Amino acid sequence: MKIVVIGGTGLIGSKTVAILRGGGHEVIAASPKNGINSITGEGLQEAMAGAQVVIDLANSPSFEDKAVLEFFETSGRNVHAAEAAAGVRHHVALSIVGTDRTPENGYFRAKVAQEKLIVASGIPYTIIRATQFMEFLGGIADAGTDGNVVRMSPGLFQPIAADDVAAAVADVALAAPRNGVVEIAGPERAPFNEIIARYLKAVGDSREVVCDPEARYFGGRVEDHSLVPLGEARLGRIGFDEWLRRSQARV
Template sequence: MARIVVIGGAGHVGSRVVAKLNEHGHDAVAASRRTGVDTVTGEGLAEVLKGADVVVDTTQAPSYAPDVVMDFFTTSTKNQLAAEKDAGVKHHVALTVVGTDRPQGISYFHGKAAQERLIAESGVPYTLVHAAQFFEFAPAIVFTSTQGDEVRVADASIQPIAAEDVATAVGRAAAGEPVNGPIEVAGPEVFSIEEFIRRTFAASGDQRPVSASAEAPYFGAVIEEKTLLPLEGAQLASTTLDEWLAAQSTH
């Protein structure tokens, strides 16, 4: 079985990827600043990649500030790819976002798109996992869409997916052959962002009013109705929003 290093392996998705890969007999190692690996400075990369067959990048930028996002993803990715070439890594898997490859003004997506270009041009065989927005991302959408006592979201559709299902898709990509391009993964249901937030509010008892507007920004950018939707042929996970919400209430 393969030796797989998961960068960001202590995070929300990365830790799940490590667990799933090890359950299936792979030698998966979590690498993060907690374990002495810093992809921005390059510290610890050469050591952790010795003997690695596959690298999985599940890192997240420390903030949504445009300059921070761009600097993080470009610097981190350049350092990883350089270390991978030295170590003879055969497959680079990056977790990224549905919508980075289409016109939009979301600065976070622009940082991810720059990351994807670096990977595609590196010469290291690769797979990009384009994931739809996570169910777990609802609080961030609410935080950035709140005006006074009202939550005003973009009038657009969404096809969210559970982080657990994203980890499964990333793990499968890491265990498989490089596709040298993207695969897209999303949840089984399409609904408006407004409905998504209304249903999560209903499950938690949040009484704040929710409305939608074509002018309301999504993380600082006005988006089109289908900006966040996967393309035809995406891999669809099975966990529904209701199933995920029910599971949260038992935690």
């Protein structure tokens, strides 16, 4: 099977490409550095010729509200046009759990816009909504830092390892289109502030984590269930402690 992975050289993309190639599939890791650009449209039609599946893992280089919205809308339109021309039979996209429950978060609003374009495209699709990646915990802590204090909401949090995300993306890509949403999350659920505190302690970071119900997550208010699946979800196999062991062993 020929599969095109938009954003195929990124964190999730590179892992997904490796899994699919290991399964014997013809996989194109599409990215601007490889001459395939979903914003300009460069190389898209050529890359998708003969492809059965397209996996969209593209991500905006800017998280500014206007820029990220323009990125996902422009990229989505270009990708869908190329898919339609190539007769692609399954569009798979990675989104975020809770995108539609945190409208103050500009990035989440942009992902909602991306999802709407996918549904309206007429191409069979599966949207995978994932919880936050464990690999991003350091950046999340930095975003909530004021001096030596990290303010974090007590809302529930269920981070997932990138390896588990890639495995789920590869599985979905090889299955029939759902024409709907699949949610994935880590195996452990705990208050946001507790997980960030565990992470900082494990990496030897002395910052103090303060539980603050008013703390925002990239501009969005975090209620108890804003960032976790509300219903059935596929759970990753890598727990938080196991992920820490693996990540520290790579350093």
